Amino acid sequence: MFYRDGAELVAHIDRDAAQVLRQCAAQLTELLGDDPDRDDPVVARLFPDMYRNDPEAAAEMRELTEDDLRLAKVTGFSEMIADLPRNGGDVRLTEESADVWVRGLTDMRLALGLRLDIRDDTDFEAEIDDAVAADPTSNRVRQLAVYGYLTGLQGSLVDALMD
Structure with missing residues (x-):
């Protein structure tokens, strides 16, 4: 997890965690490719319409901003x-x-x-417990573990930034 070391923020990321982070970044980079599927709920969540009650204005704003926003996200994943x-x-x-x-x-x-x-109202620990009880080797257990890791890593980074 991240901590402050002078002007830098430092975290030890083991080989497996680094591989998970690379995979997450690569999957999102692929999802946000040249022509992302606006019907995909993840794409819609990462690029919400600015004008929900005005589809025409939302489409116009998307036309003006989405390519730059998408490029910024993909560039950020590459930097990570x-x-x-x-x-x-x-x-x-x-x-x-x-x-x-x-x-x-x-x-x-x-x-x-x-x-x-x-x-927001998901009891994350109960979610993991239920998934492990159902099948401890399932893909869902692995994905929940990754989500938990990302949450902890992000929280530690935000805390280190605020120090």
Whole structure:
């Protein structure tokens, strides 16, 4: 988890966690490709309509802003991947790169949380317990573990930024 070391924010990311972060970033980069599917709930959540009651204005605003927003997200994921040590080790972030990580981790959590149907009122511990009880080797257990890891990593980064 992240802590402040002088002007830098540092976290030890082991090899497996680095691989998970790379996979999350790569999957979102692919999802947000040149022509993202606006019907995909994750895409819709990452790029919400600015004018929900005016579809015409929403489409116009999307036309003006979405490509730049999409490029910023994809660039941020690339920067995150570049910051990760290949075989695990310390990630050292400046305040600027930490902002990129906060945004990227937020997007990863939103995407995965939406796919897992995690809501504000979800009892996350109960969700994991239920999934483990049903099948401890299931893909859902792994995805919930990743979601929990992303949540903890993001929380520690925000706390380190606020110190």
